[in-house]
Amino acid sequence: KIPVQSRELWNKHKVRKFGTAEEFEEKFISHVEWTLARSLYNCDDLAAYQATSQSVRDNLVIDWNKTQQRQTARDGKKVYYLSLEFLMGRALDNALINMRTDTSSQDVGPTDETLTKGNTAREMIRNAMKDLGFKLEDVLEQEPDAALGNGGLGRLAACFVDSLATGNYPAWGYGLRYQYGIFAQKIIDGYQVETPDYWLNFSNPWEIERSEIQVPINFYGYVHRPESEKTTTSPSDWIGGERVLAMAHDMPIPGFKTPTVNNLRLWSAKPTTEFDFSKFNNGDYKNSVEQQQRAESITAVLYPNDNFDQGKELRLKQQYFWCAASLHDIVRRFKKNKRPWSEFPDAIAIQLNDTHPTLAIVELQRVLVDLEKLDWHKAWDIVTKTFAYTNHTVMQEALEKWPVGLLGHLLPRHLEIIYDINWFFLQSVEKKFPHDMDLLSRVSVIEEGSQERYVRMAFLAIIGSHKVNGVAELHSDLIKSTIFQDFVKVYGANKFTNVTNGITPRRWLKQANPKLAELISETINDPNDDYLLDMSKLTELAKYAEDEAFQKKWNDVKQFNKSRLADLIKRLNNGVDIIDRDHIRNTLFDIQVKRIHEYKRQQLNIFGVINRYLCMKEMLQSGSSIDEVAERYPRKVSIFGGKSAPGYYMAKLIIKLVNSVAEVVNNDAEICDLLKVFFIPDYNVSKAEIITPASDLSEHISTAGTEASGTSNMKFVMNGGLIIGTVDGANVEITREIGEDNIFLFGNLSENVEELRYNHQFQNTSLPEALVKVLNAVESGAFSPQNASEFRPLIDSIKHQGDYYLVSDDFDSYVATQDLVDQVYHKDKKEWLKKSILSVANVGFFSSDRCIEEYAETIWNAEPVKPE
Ligand code: 8GP
Known part of the structure; x- marks a missing residue:
């Protein structure tokens, strides 16, 4: 704690955001010199990308700090989104778009006041870069994608963190910092060839390494129960066999037109500093070091399957590592306020993105029973009020099941807890539906096969959650009538709900399609792009659906974008142009x-x-x-x-x-x-x-x-x-x-x-x-x-x-x-363009902002924390 008399000095030297081109230029150059140890004479596009990102990040970090202070002070309900995948893509352009803030009271940073009308922060930086000798587009191209996901599920998580920040929700994402994201695909003789994606090659300016936050995570070992504690539902000691450390890396997630900057915390695995001295003393130094090195393999690589479950031990290790570290973090923060445990679900909502984080349910039960010594049933009540689960597929081959033997070997105490959760659950089912043995075996968390028994993760997720949602209406209906039919019978239909997916219009319209965004804001007379927050404004476009002059402009934008893609295809096709540019229209x-x-x-x-x-x-x-x-x-x-x-x-x-x-x-x-x-x-x-x-x-x-x-x-x-x-x-x-x-x-x-x-x-x-x-x-x-x-x-x-x-x-x-x-x-271009315009006019529902509002209202019961 800084003594009160010192605070004045701190405030005097308060860090400031850049707000003008000149301030940005100064920052940029100081990062080239001090952060990169380069100079005017050896600053290439890559260095310019890094210096720009560092400068923008400085602005974000100031808002990030304020956001965290604000959210802590207001103490509203916090949302944690647990996802094994965040398919973020690039950060810089998105940060530039989201940078502008509306409130002049923020006193620093580019605002509607410091920027001339219609001139965005992105334009300001573009011009500044030009003055510094760089082209913004070329600099943006230097950034590798953060490809920490496979496809839809991972990209959804990325859109969600954008909307959570934009909606000012006190929300963090938790995931893993894979050293290798999804593989890079090469096509050789027509075949896919996978090559590693080492995205951290040139260091990552968007992450803040929190080397002070290291959580010890245990695996294997055995369970010890004191003589006095007779059953598995009473506090037990898990004597872990292998220990690794989870280290935090934070990515600032800026909201659009708000100073709210949320956090995406990604964990990476590190060896513990506890050394195996017995091995060392036996002269087995090399082996001892090697074993430590293996810790890092836990977060080395993202599993590259989409809609398919492969069931590998290392994957289960990843899942537990991530769940345990995240929960430890969440519980630690909760405990600071010294509120009673019963208020945990009022303070915290945890959303499970698919079944991958289901072990978090078991881990929280373990923390409450074994470490905090809560009564089993009180603990379970807290757990089920905290979690909610999103299902993303009905396909059998994608539904996670872990062999009981494997799970019990890796996490012996957790397996006991799973058995107990199941036992109490089946008892309640038996009470409701006496003598229905078929039902009991169908809904059991444990699948009894002829050879192996398996833990059905989706069932565990349902039992441990207060809400289960599908991701589109048809899908949410289907899960109720197919894979989770029996659970509707057990719990009633209200536990199951729908939240139709959405996408962020900041990245997928404004950033990806600047020409269309410009045409839209000009047409609906919205120079400050407020429609990106309220997509219902797009319905204005419908008026022009058959307007010939407007149709022409609309079509011109499309042709521009087609040429841009044709250029990309030509580049990817070794310079051979397969698209006849004269006929591209x-x-x-x-x-x-x-x-x-x-x-x-x-x-x-x-x-x-x-x-x-x-x-x-x-x-x-x-x-x-x-x-x-x-x-x-x-x-x-x-x-x-x-x-x-x-x-x-x-x-x-x-x-x-x-x-x-x-x-x-x-x-x-x-x-x-x-x-x-x-x-x-x-x-x-x-x-x-x-x-x-x-x-x-x-x-x-x-x-x-x-x-x-x-x-x-x-x-x-x-x-x-x-x-x-x-x-x-x-x-x-x-x-x-x-x-x-x-x-x-x-x-x-x-x-x-x-x-x-x-x-x-x-x-x-x-x-x-x-x-x-x-x-x-x-x-x-x-x-x-x-x-x-x-x-x-x-x-x-x-x-x-x-x-x-x-x-x-x-x-x-x-x-x-x-x-x-x-x-x-x-044959009917006018009709085509009309359809195209009407589609955009009515696409508003699919903004992920709407989607997050629905989650907040119907599942999390969470409110935004608006900046003053
Ligand atoms: C996808 C669904 O296939 C897609 O329909 C949906 O839009 C998307 O999730 C977001 O809800 N599922 C996956 O991406 C998926 O199962 N990925 C596996 C890696 C877990």
């Missing part, structure tokens, strides 16, 4: 970018492309002119992108097929560039920022009932792209919001999926004619002349293995709908 950009997964059906898309190509060739062979072909199959570029899990054979084969088709189609002079195919390697957040604004059409074509929500569908709509999609996930609500005239829906409905699958298995179903032709072409080696059977497994899965994802059932309606797309795009 009449070329439909058809995009599907997301993780490669059979349920997402990139195979349906590429089969559609092959069908189109075969039809074009057929027309030419039967004597049609190229103009006639162009009339029927107008210009189109089919763009794919996405990573496959390294061990997912079918997904990798789909990538190879796309590249093989591209090879043939792009080099077929006969079709005169009417059709092009490109696979964008290494799809990530920063590429998505270029790709998303450029789509005319994007594909969200999962088998009905398989995609929980999808969030890229929202991003594309927010950028004026139209959707071709199935009646699945959030597509349903997108249709409701933007109107069914403005979306191209096709395919079977989720209620028919079961029957269709049954038919494939037990009836002789025939394949549609067009699909047969496609499969025959693939089988003949038309796209793999060296190895005709290369794509056999893909074909077999449809022809002979029950077509689980119903590609054949949806093929004809997919192709017909694509024809309709061509019709509107090429």
Whole structure:
């Protein structure tokens, strides 16, 4: 504590944010000299990126400190968002956009007052950078993506922390600081090759290392119960076998137009300083050191599976390491206030992003019973009032289960607690539904298999939470009627709720699509971009949906963005331009970018492309002119992108097929560039920022009932792209919001999926004619002349293995709908632009700000802490 008489001195030398270009320049140069130990003579773009980031970070840290003080002083309910993945992407541009504040009382930093009208903080920095000899765009390009996630779930967490800060919620994210994020994807000879993503190579200016915050975490060992304590529900000692330290790294998360800067705390594993002296004395120095080094492997790498559970011991270790460290931190902060334990759930809400953090439930119970000596039932009451769980998938292969043996070996005390939680739960079920043994075994946390028993993490998460939510209406209904049906019976339907996903318009509109953002703010007369906080303002745009002059401006923005993407594709294609720039306005950009997964059906898309190509060739062979072909199959570029899990054979084969088709189609002079195919390697957040604004059409074509929500569908709509999609996930609500005239829906409905699958298995179903032709072409080696059977497994899965994802059932309606797309795009541009404008006008619902408000109101019972 600083003595009172010293405080005046502290205040006199109070640090200040930069507010003007000149102040920024001064900061920048001092960081070049002092932080980087460089100078005017050796400051390259990378150094400029680092010095800029450090300068911006200085501003953020001042607000970060004030925010934390404010939130502590007001002592409102705190929200903790536990997610194993935060797919943040780049931080600098986002910080520049979020930097401007409205309140002049903040006295420092760029504000509406210090910046001239319409001149954003980003513009100010751009100009300052120019004066310093740099181009902002080039400097921004230096930043590696923080790619600490696989796909939707991780990106959702990133959008959520942005909205939490923007909404002034006292909220922290907790995750892991992987040394290697999701692998970088290279395409070599058409195949995916994984290379490590060492994103921390040049040090990370966005993290604050908290070397003073180190939490010891134990694994293995055994449980010791004092003689007096007879049962497993009474306080027990866990004598840990292996110990590692969790060290905190903080990332400031700035809100938009608010001085609130929240915290994302990521843990990294470090060896303890406790040394194994017995080994050391035995002369086994090397082994002793090696064992310590192994600690670091816990946070070395992100598991690269999306919607798939691999069940590896190291993954379980990651999960416990992270849950234990985060809970320790949360409990420590709570204890400072000396409030009674019973008030814990009034002070704290913890959201579990999927089942990955389910051990936090068990850990809190352990802390309360074993360490704080609370009665079991009192403790359990606190636990269940604190946690809530979000489910992101209904797919069996993604639902986490841990072998009892493995879990008990790694965490012996936790396994006891899990058994007790289950025992009390089953007792309550038995009371409600006497003698229903089937029900008991169906809802038990322990799955009794013939060989191994497993802990079902989703069930544990439900039992330990007061609310369970799905991520789109259809999905939330589905979990109630399928995987969690029995729990609805046990708890009633009220425990289950829906919060439809959202995305942050700051990154996905303002940052990714500056031209569109500018056109919008100019059109709806909102020079300060308030619509980014209140997306209902976008409905103003509807007035102009058929206004020809406005449509032209709208279209110009799209063409600009398409050129930007064409440039990127050219660069990724070794400088070879496959897109005819003279015709770019009449070329439909058809995009599907997301993780490669059979349920997402990139195979349906590429089969559609092959069908189109075969039809074009057929027309030419039967004597049609190229103009006639162009009339029927107008210009189109089919763009794919996405990573496959390294061990997912079918997904990798789909990538190879796309590249093989591209090879043939792009080099077929006969079709005169009417059709092009490109696979964008290494799809990530920063590429998505270029790709998303450029789509005319994007594909969200999962088998009905398989995609929980999808969030890229929202991003594309927010950028004026139209959707071709199935009646699945959030597509349903997108249709409701933007109107069914403005979306191209096709395919079977989720209620028919079961029957269709049954038919494939037990009836002789025939394949549609067009699909047969496609499969025959693939089988003949038309796209793999060296190895005709290369794509056999893909074909077999449809022809002979029950077509689980119903590609054949949806093929004809997919192709017909694509024809309709061509019709509107090429024959009725005005209609197309109208649809595009109306989509953006009505996309407001999908802001993650709305989503966070719903969580706060219906699940967390948390209020914003507004800055004065
Ligand atoms: C995804 C869902 O597949 C997607 O529909 C949804 O929009 C998104 O979560 C956010 O709710 N699920 C995952 O990304 C996922 O299961 N990831 C695995 C790595 C855990």
